[in-house]
Amino acid sequence: xxxxxxxxxxxxxxxxxxxxxxxxxxxxxxxxxxxxxxxxxxxxxxxxxxxxxxxxxxxxxxxxxxxxxxxxxxxxxxxxxxxxxxxxxxxxx
Numbered sequence: 001x002x003x004x005x006x007x008x009x010x011x012x013x014x015x016x017x018x019x020x021x022x023x024x025x026x027x028x029x030x031x032x033x034x035x036x037x038x039x040x041x042x043x044x045x046x047x048x049x050x051x052x053x054x055x056x057x058x059x060x061x062x063x064x065x066x067x068x069x070x071x072x073x074x075x076x077x078x079x080x081x082x083x084x085x086x087x088x089x090x091x092x093x
Contacts, residue, residue, distance in 0.1 A: 030054055039063050041084040047074070 026046065033040070039061040042051075047064040052074065055062045063080050066073040 026051055033058070033060070039080070041081055044068075 030040075030051070037058075037060050040046075040055055040063065042062070042064040044065050044067045047062075047066050047070070052062050052064070061077075062074070063076050063084075064074075065076055065078075065081060
């Protein structure tokens, strides 16, 4: 999990093993988000009700697409999420 500020400068990085659930470590990073955080962009794996509720309580917008099998599909900014793919691709290279 990686948190990035507005100009793509990393502010937190939490690495876990590849087989570890996305829910492991989310508390660590979400607790330390800067006060000025307005949005969090994440993959489908971070779209749990727990994570969304935690962000909402702090008035942070979750830009996280819902899992395909989710019955209620929360809205998200598709274009913003797509732009984050560039950073993710760079990190995987």
